[in-house]
Structures are given as structure tokens and as C-alpha cells.
Amino acid sequence: MGEALELDGLTRRFGSITALDGLSFSAPRGQVVGFLGPNGAGKTTTMRAVFGLTDLDAGSVRWSGKAVGASERRRFGYMPEERGLYPAMLLGEQLRYLARLHGLSPRAASRSVAHWLERFELADRFDSRVDALSHGNQQRAQLAAALVHNPELLVLDEPLAGLDPAGIEAIGAVLLEQAHAGACVLFSSHQLDLVEDLCETVVIIDHGRLVAEGTVEGLATGGARRLVVRVEGDRTGNWTARLVGVQVSEVDRGAVRLVLEPGTDSDVVLRAALAAGKVTEFSLERRRLSEVFREAVG
Amino acid sequence: MIFLVRWVRGRRRRAAGIAGSPNDHELDAQFESTFAEEPTGGLVHRLRSSDVALVAEREIRERLRGRAFRVVTLLLLVVVAGATVIPAITKSTSTAEHVGVVAASKSEIVLVRSVGRAVGARVAVTRFSSPAAAERALRDGTIDLALVGESEILLDSPLSSTDTSARAELARTLSQVVGQERAYASAGLTPAQIAAVSSPRLVPLRSLQPAKPSSPGRSTALIGIILVFVMLTQYNTWTLIGVMEEKSSRVVEVLLAAIRPLQLLAGKVLGIGAVVLAQAGLVVAVALLLGAAVGSDLLTGAAPLVVVTSLLWLVLGYSFFCWVYAAAGSMAERQDQVQTLALPLGLPLIIGYILALTTLSSGSAPIWFQVLGYLPPTAPFAMPALVGLGAVSWWQVVISCIVTVTATVGVARLAAVVYRRAVLRTGRRVGLRELLNQPG
Numbered sequence: 001m002g003e004a005l006e007l008d009g010l011t012r013r014f015g016s017i018t019a020l021d022g023l024s025f026s027a028p029r030g031q032v033v034g035f036l037g038p039n040g041a042g043k044t045t046t047m048r049a050v051f052g053l054t055d056l057d058a059g060s061v062r063w064s065g066k067a068v069g070a071s072e073r074r075r076f077g078y079m080p081e082e083r084g085l086y087p088a089m090l091l092g093e094q095l096r097y098l099a100r101l102h103g104l105s106p107r108a109a110s111r112s113v114a115h116w117l118e119r120f121e122l123a124d125r126f127d128s129r130v131d132a133l134s135h136g137n138q139q140r141a142q143l144a145a146a147l148v149h150n151p152e153l154l155v156l157d158e159p160l161a162g163l164d165p166a167g168i169e170a171i172g173a174v175l176l177e178q179a180h181a182g183a184c185v186l187f188s189s190h191q192l193d194l195v196e197d198l199c200e201t202v203v204i205i206d207h208g209r210l211v212a213e214g215t216v217e218g219l220a221t222g223g224a225r226r227l228v229v230r231v232e233g234d235r236t237g238n239w240t241a242r243l244v245g246v247q248v249s250e251v252d253r254g255a256v257r258l259v260l261e262p263g264t265d266s267d268v269v270l271r272a273a274l275a276a277g278k279v280t281e282f283s284l285e286r287r288r289l290s291e292v293f294r295e296a297v298g
Numbered sequence: 299m300i301f302l303v304r305w306v307r308g309r310r311r312r313a314a315g316i317a318g319s320p321n322d323h324e325l326d327a328q329f330e331s332t333f334a335e336e337p338t339g340g341l342v343h344r345l346r347s348s349d350v351a352l353v354a355e356r357e358i359r360e361r362l363r364g365r366a367f368r369v370v371t372l373l374l375l376v377v378v379a380g381a382t383v384i385p386a387i388t389k390s391t392s393t394a395e396h397v398g399v400v401a402a403s404k405s406e407i408v409l410v411r412s413v414g415r416a417v418g419a420r421v422a423v424t425r426f427s428s429p430a431a432a433e434r435a436l437r438d439g440t441i442d443l444a445l446v447g448e449s450e451i452l453l454d455s456p457l458s459s460t461d462t463s464a465r466a467e468l469a470r471t472l473s474q475v476v477g478q479e480r481a482y483a484s485a486g487l488t489p490a491q492i493a494a495v496s497s498p499r500l501v502p503l504r505s506l507q508p509a510k511p512s513s514p515g516r517s518t519a520l521i522g523i524i525l526v527f528v529m530l531t532q533y534n535t536w537t538l539i540g541v542m543e544e545k546s547s548r549v550v551e552v553l554l555a556a557i558r559p560l561q562l563l564a565g566k567v568l569g570i571g572a573v574v575l576a577q578a579g580l581v582v583a584v585a586l587l588l589g590a591a592v593g594s595d596l597l598t599g600a601a602p603l604v605v606v607t608s609l610l611w612l613v614l615g616y617s618f619f620c621w622v623y624a625a626a627g628s629m630a631e632r633q634d635q636v637q638t639l640a641l642p643l644g645l646p647l648i649i650g651y652i653l654a655l656t657t658l659s660s661g662s663a664p665i666w667f668q669v670l671g672y673l674p675p676t677a678p679f680a681m682p683a684l685v686g687l688g689a690v691s692w693w694q695v696v697i698s699c700i701v702t703v704t705a706t707v708g709v710a711r712l713a714a715v716v717y718r719r720a721v722l723r724t725g726r727r728v729g730l731r732e733l734l735n736q737p738g
Contacts, residue, residue: 051555053722070558078555084548089360100352101556145552 004029004184005050005153010059012045012208019045021208022059027186027201029152032179034199034216035188038297042208043188044081047155051078063153074102077151081158081188083142085130091141092117092126095148102149109148116144119174136167143171147178154178156187160194172198196289204296212296220286223295225260229273230281239276243269255281349557353565354572361536361573370532371577374525378585381521386592395419395468398432398444398452409479410445413472419464443469448480515600519686520658522608523679525581527651530615530678533574534623534647535640540566541627542636545721559718567620574616578609600688607685607695614699615678618706619647621713628721629730650676654683663689672698674705 003026012020019042027033037043048054050061051073061068063076085094092113099109117123120140125133133141143159154175160168175198179185189195195202196216204212212219226249231239237256240248245264250257258269266284273279361367397410407423414421424441426432429452432444436454442465444452451473457466482492544550544562553562582605589596596605626639650670657667663684671680671690677698684690712734719733 048551048722051551053551053554074556076555078552080548080551082548082551084550084552086360086544086549087547093359097352097356098552098556101349101553 003027004064005186006062006065007046007050008060008062010046010049010061011057012042012049012054013057019208020049020056020059023205023208023210024059025203025205025210025213027184027203029184030179030182031201032175032185032187032199034195034202035186035205036190036192036195036202036293037188037205041206041297043205044157045208046205047078047080047157047186047188050153050155051076074149075151076153076155077146077149079142079146079154079156079159083138085138085142085145087131088129090127091122091130091133094130095141095144098145099148102151104149112148112150113144116148120144120170136163139163139167140171143174147174152183154183154185154187156185158189159187160189160191168194192288192290192293202289204293206297212292216289219292220289223287223292224262225266226285226287227258227260227266227269228281228283228285229256229258229269229279230254231256231273231276232278232280234277239272240269243272257285349561350565350568353557353562354569357540357566357569358572361570366532367573367577370528371580374528374577374581375584378521378525378581379588381517382585382588382594382596383592385517386589386594394422395443395464396422396424396441397468397472398424398426398435398441400426400429400432400444400446406445406448406476409475410472413475414468417464417467417471419468421468443472445472445476448476451476515604515686515688516658516661518596518601518604519608519682520655522604522682522686523651523654523658525578526608526612526615526678526682527647529574529578529612530619530647531644533570533616534619534643536570537566537620538623538627538630538636538640538643540570541624541717541721542630542632545628545724546631548724550721554722559721560714563624563714563717567624570620571613571616575613578612582609600686604682604686608682610699611678611681614674614702614706618674618678618702618709619643621706621710625713625716625720628717629733631724646675647679650679654679658683658686661687663687672701674702674709677702 006026008024010020010023011018021042023042023046035043035046045054049056049059050068052068063072066072089097095113095116096109099112100106104112113126114123117126120137120143122133122137122140122144125137125141130138130141139159139162143156146154146156156175159171159175163171172194175185175187199216201215202213202219203210214222231254234256235251235254237248237251240246240256240258243258245261246269247259247261248256249259260266260269270279270282273282395414397414399407399410410423411421424435426435426444429444429446432441432446432452435441436444436452439454442454446452451469453465453469457469479492482495487495541563544553550562585596586605588594595601622643626643627636630636630639653667653670653676657663657680667680668684668689670676671684671694673680681690681695681698685695716730716733
């Protein structure tokens with residue numbers, strides 16, 4: 001599937017602070033894309049820019065090759081970081097209202113509300129005020145608000161924050177389901193393990209600039225090769241001292257993590273380990289997303 | 299009203315849908331087919347113009363549901379009903395003067411009635427066979443005064459020289475007229491001559507000053523101004539707090555991801571405006587119906603004109619102030635910020651209100667007060683007062699309307715700019731100057 005959402009050279013300054021500094025990336029349909037970056041990297045500003053909620057000093061947002069305008073945005077769903085529903089309004093009416101604002105007919109809106117309340121196990125809370133719902137249910141309600149008009153693009157700012165494992169699983173399942181149905185799902189999170197499980201692709205930004213982009217698989221296996229070696233009786237990893245072209249990244253209770261420089265043969269390492277004692281573990285390691293992230297944002 | 303009907307229909311449909319909800323498979327099929335029926339692009343285009351109506355509809359529904367609205371409406375109805383009914387009841391009991399006549403001829407009874415008409419009092423005549431019987435009735439309080447033949451008029455208590463009550467006027471005039479009748483008879487005039495001299499043609503009175511307005515106009519203006527003040531204060535506060543809450547709850551981000559700021563602002567203002575009109579219409583309708591039922595002065599003289607003027611200026615006043623309050627609400631994020639804004643914004647209203655009340659009770663409108671009638675912030679109070687005092691002509695009312703409408707257009711445009719720039723800015727309160735100087 002081709003790229004659906006394209007951000008091109010987004011720049012946004014607030015006084016002397018540059019929130020977005022020529023940020024460009026794209027996200028395809030049919031995938032859940034993780035949008036990562038440390039606090040203050042510009043994630044929320046980027047998401048707001050997609051919805052025209054912040055003015056841009058430069059750059060453009062395109063959807064299916066067209067500049068995004070009001071009619072495109074109606075087909076997008078947004079879940080802002082700080083949430084946003086009328087606290088005193090009844091849940092069902094509120095979702096119905098949002099569906100109507102996104103262009104659904106009264107009938108379609110009512111059906112869609114019933115569908116999503118059922119899906120999030122909130123059907124019995126139709127007539128509850130939003131502020132009477134538990135935190136987890138408010139989070140589900142907020143996601144239902146973003147989904148109620150069956151959007152083509154879902155932009156979710158920290159949708160998993162503060163949820164219990166069951167809630168994370170339920171919302172994660174919905175995001176995957178939407179992507180499989182053809183939507184483009186872009187979501188930010190600091191829970192990198194969850195992102196690794198949910199996303200095929202990730203985009204990492206820092207200081208308003210793109211620092212890494214690609215499939216989780218590609219990022220995990222890309223870069224320098226890594227080895228984990230365990231030698232019986234060895235707790236310190238001193239046997240690595242004379243190796244050339246190898247860096248020790250971590251020694252953890254006898255498991256030595258090594259980063260091999262380009263051109264270094266893993267056999268050299270194996271021989272040195274065998275010389276030190278009985279080798280109980282010797283494996284090539286994939287990078288965790290958290291390591292990719294740490295490397296990317298320095 | 300259309301909104302209300304749509305709301306009720308929507309509730310019924312929803313209730314029906316939930317009571318007999320189809321199983322998941324059916325629901326999904328219906329859901330999919332509904333989406334398939336409605337190509338999104340065309341639909342979006344068709345519904346864009348109704349976004350403002352959707353926002354207004356939500357506003358109306360939420361406002362009507364609120365307890366504050368019901369309590370205030372009930373209070374207004376009680377106050378207006380009281381103000382309409384109580385004067386009418388007290389007026390009808392106080393104006394009937396009971397006059398006893400002793401050994402009177404038919405012509406004397408006719409005379410008592412005509413004197414009653416001349417002094418503007420309704421007169422009920424009771425015949426007594428003896429002066430003693432009339433005295434008893436006076437002491438009991440069943441009659442106010444008694445005419446004993448042509449010789450004397452009996453009262454229960456003496457009249458003071460400053461007493462201008464209907465009883466005093468009736469007693470004095472009756473004493474004079476009966477005396478004259480006796481004088482004419484003793485002078486030997488024939489009944490025809492007596493009739494000729496006792497009904498001379500009156501010389502007309504001409505005043506250099508215009509006539510003072512009737513008191514029904516003034517008292518109606520008083521009630522009108524109080525209602526305009528109460529309602530403007532209530533609805534302005536709704537607008538202010540409503541916008542602030544949308545901003546502080548961040549729901550504005552979700553809404554503005556779908557619609558434009560101006561559509562959201564216009565929908566809110568129109569929705570609350572519709573509630574203003576409905577509430578004012580209800581209050582006026584109840585006042586008029588009650589007024590007609592009890593024979594109130596509300597329907598006489600200048601009063602109907604004052605009612606129309608008050609309604610007109612309620613609408614114009616709301617139209618002018620709502621934008622100011624909405625813009626102010628978009629600059630605030632917390633309750634305490636709203637409170638610091640509410641006082642300076644409310645000052646023109648309070649000043650206009652107090653000056654209108656004091657001018658109305660003084661009975662004449664000085665030039666400076668007439669000027670206030672043309673200034674949009676004070677006109678909603680000054681104009682009904684001026685109309686109640688009969689101090690303005692229709693063309694002056696029209697000019698004041700034009701000034702307010704023109705100013706409202708300007709204020710609305712400025713408010714839209716402030717709202718658009720402020721409503722998404724969170725974290726710290728933004729100053730008005732900073733917003734207006736911002737490019738874009």
C-alpha cells in the first residue's frame with residue numbers, strides 16, 4: 001500500500017524555541033506506526049499540526065497526495081494527549097454529537113455509537129456522565145470518540161498511558177484491527193515494549209527532527225551486530241580484554257553483551273570465550289526497541 | 299423550537315435502538331451498509347453548513363437540561379406573575395368607594411355617581427333609612443362616607459388638608475357640588491337653569507411640556523429592565539464559563555479537529571441565544587396572559603410598547619455582549635481567571651442597569667441619560683427606560699438599534715479573531731494585546 005500520510009518539512013517555532021525543525025516522514029495505510037521521541041521532542045506539536053490545531057511556520061501535511069484541508073480532517077480521528085470530552089455530558093450523546101460533527105447522518109451516528117460502546121464494553125454506560133466513568137473507561141470513551149466516525153487516519157497521543165494490562169490489550173487489539181481494515185494508525189507512546197509488540201513501523205524524532213525511521217524488524221537487526229556470551233564461572237568478562245574490534249556494552253551477572261565493529265568476525269570472540277572456560281551461551285542478539293531509541297536520541 | 303423537536307425525535311430513536319438492539323452481526327452489517335450508502339466526500343460537503351446548527355443544538359439541549367436554567371426560569375415566572383397580578387388586585391379593591399345616602403332622591407344618587415366619575419373613583423351607593431343607620435355603617439367600615447339629605451356629609455375620621463385619596467377627593471367635591479345645588483335652589487332658579495349653570499363648557503388646558511407618561515409604562519419598564527439585567531447576566535456567564543470549560547477540558551481540541559473555530563463559536567452563541575429567546579418569550583407570554591386575565595395595566599397605554607422594546611433590547615444586548623464574553627472565555631482556563639474577567643466585563647451592565655432604574659424612578663430623563671441610550675453597552679437598559687418615560691420617538695429607537703447592530707458586527711469580528719487565536723493556547727493566560735498583535 002502506498003504512503004497515505006505525508007509530513008513534509010514541518011517547522012514550528014514558539015518564540016525562541018523550535019518545536020519542529022523541518023520534520024518530514026510518512027505513514028502508510030494498513031499499519032500501526034509508533035511515533036516515538038523523548039518529552040519535548042515535538043510529538044504533540046506534530047500531531048496537532050496534522051489537524052491544523054497549530055499554525056506552521058513552514059511545511060505541509062498531505063493525505064493521499066493532497067494537501068490536508070477541512071474535508072480531509074473530518075475523515076481523521078484524533079485522541080489528544082490531555083484527552084478532551086465534555087465532563088458533564090452523557091457519554092452516548094457526546095459520541096453521537098462527535099460522529100455528527102464528522103459528517104455522519106443521525107442514523108449512522110446512532111448505529112456507530114452503539115457499535116463502539118458495545119466494542120469497548122460500555123454499552124450500559126450510554127446515559128452516564130463522562131466524569132462519572134473510571135479512568136480506564138474514560139480512556140476507552142476517548143478512543144471511541146476518535147473512532148466513532150470510522151476514520152481513515154487515526155492519530156493517538158499516548159493512548160495507552162495509565163491503562164491496566166487488560167485495557168492495553170483491548171485498545172491494542174482495536175488499533176491492529178483498524179490497521180488491518182485499511183486505516184493508517186499513528187500513535188505515540190513512551191512504553192517502548194508495547195510499541196515493539198504493536199507496531200510494524202516506527203518513527204523516532206528528537207528536537208523536532210527525524211532521527212530514525214523504519215520497520216521494527218529492520219531497526220532491531222540493523223546497525224552493529226551484537227553478541228551475548230556466557231562463560232561458566234566468569235562474572236567479570238575479563239576474557240574480552242584482549243579482543244580487537246569488539247566493545248563491551250554490558251556485563252550483567254555473567255552475561256557479556258558485545259558490540260562487534262564492522263569487519264570483526266564472531267569466530268574470534270568464540271575462540272577467546274572457549275579459551276576462558278566452558279561457553280554456556282553464545283548468541284547473536286536483536287536490539288530491543290528501547291536500545292534503538294536510546295541510540296537514536298543520544 | 300426545530301432543534302427541540304429534533305432532539306426529542308433523536309432521543310426516541312435512540313431509546314428504541316437500544317431497547318431492541320440487533321445482534322453484533324446484524325449491527326455490523328447495518329453499520330457497514332450505512333457507511334456504504336453515504337459517500338463521505340459528498341456527505342461532508344452537504345453537512346458543512348449544518349455544523350453550526352449541530353453545535354447550537356447541543357448547546358440548547360445541555361442548557362435546557364441544567365438545573366440552573368429551570369430554577370432561574372421558575373424564579374423569573376414567579377416574579378413576573380407577582381408583578382403583574384398584585385397591582386391589578388390591589389387596584390380593583392382600593393378604587394371602589396362605598397357611599398351611603400340617607401333620604402335621598404333619585405337625582406341625588408345620580409349626582410353622587412357623576413361626582414364619582416369626575417374624580418375618577420368607582421362609586422357604590424347604599425341607601426339608608428336614617429342618619430343613625432348610616433353612622434353605624436360608617437363605624438363598621440362598610441361605607442366610606444354618607445350623604446345625609448342635602449344637609450351634611452358624614453365621615454368616620456376627619457380629612458387632613460394633604461389627603462389626596464379617592465375618599466377625600468370624593469368627599470370634598472361632593473360637599474362643594476351639593477352646596478352649589480342648594481344655593482341655586484334657594485336663589486329660585488328653575489331646574490333647567492340649574493342644569494345650565496352647573497354644567498358649563500370647560501376651557502381646555504394646554505401644556506407647554508409634553509404629557510408625563512402613564513405610570514403603567516414606567517412600571518412595565520422597571521420590570522423589563524430588571525428582567526433584561528437578570529437574563530443578560532445569566533446568559534453572558536453561561537457563554538463565558540461554557541467557552542472556558544471547553545478550553546480547560548481540552549474538548550475544544552477534539553472539536554476543532556473536525557470543525558472551524560468560527561463554526562464552534564457561532565453555534566454556541568446561537569444556541570444560547572435561542573434559549574434566551576425561548577425563556578424571554580415564555581416569561582412575556584405568561585405575563586401577558588395573566589395580565590389579560592386579571593385586567594392588569596400591562597396591556598394599556600405605553601406598556602405594550604415597553605414590553606416590545608425590552609424584548610428587542612434583550613436580544614440586541616445579548617448579541618452584543620455574547621461575543622465579548624466568548625472571547626474573554628477563550629482567554630481563560632480556570633475558574634479564578636474567569637472571575638477576574640467577569641467583573642470588568644460586567645461593569646457596563648451594572649452601571650447601565652442602576653442608572654436606568656434611578657432615572658426611571660425620578661420620572662424624567664436628562665440629556666446624559668439619553669446619550670446612554672445610544673451606546674451599545676448601556677442601551678439595553680437605557681432605551682427601555684426612555685421608552686417607558688416617553689422620552690424618545692420611534693426614529694430615535696431605530697437609530698439606537700442601528701448603532702448597536704453595527705457595533706455588534708465589529709465586536710463579533712474582533713471576538714472571532716481573539717477566540718481563534720486564544721482557544722488552543724494553554725499553559726499561561728494570554729493577554730489581549732499579545733493576541734491582537736499576533737500575525738495570521
